[in-house]
Amino acid sequence: MSKIKDGDRIMVGGFGLRGCPDDLIDALVASNKKDLTIISNDLGSPGIGLGKLLSNNQVKELIGNFYNWNTDVAEAKNAGKIKVTLIPxxxxxxxIRAAGCGxxxxxxxxxxxxxxxxxxxxxxxxxxxxxxxxAIYADVALVKAEKADELGNLVYCKSARNFNPAMATAAKYTIAQVGEIVKAGELDPECIVTPHIFVKAIVKGVN
Structure with a gap:
């Protein structure tokens, strides 16, 4: 979390609670970084996942689209506490893909x-x-993958892949939460979705 500053633009992978880097989000909540712009498909649920950031008053702006299952977003927006930018x-x-492609x-x-x-x-x-x-760019991307090798090549699990691969390419600094870390050369090259050149840090997650 030392790579994140107050006021940064943070991309977070996931669709609802699937493919969401919960451990990294919990660490971001604990860091108390403020005035963040969160770029994500949604904001989890009230007090769950990304919803914790809103409950902890760390969010300045949201950029995304699917906020209807977190009623806290509408309440905060209507109260003038946050800015919400909706994009289809x-x-x-x-x-996000365009940002990664230049x-x-x-x-x-x-x-x-x-x-x-x-x-x-x-x-x-x-x-x-x-x-x-x-194009939508970010300072830091928090993504979740099923497995990584020591270089940072990433393999995802089915629908948990969602926005994670694109976001990994569109930020200055990408942190990947993974379930397993193996030695370089152990991953099937045909299964690698995100090449290590996009990944700056890997964290062995609990979730």
């Missing part, structure tokens, strides 16, 4: 003609309006 889920995933922005049909597209640049292609979405 597909655009959210693509904006693509600064792209045009998409998603959100065109809706409130989520208001105030954004639009352009017409083949008779349809497209919205300009910018």
């Amino acid at each position: 889920q597909g655009s959210f995933a693509e904006s 693509i600064p922005a792209y045009f998409t049909l998603a959100s065109a003609g809706t409130e989520l597209g208001e105030g954004k640049e639009t352009r017409e292609y083949n008779g349809k309006q497209y919205v300009l979405e910018e």
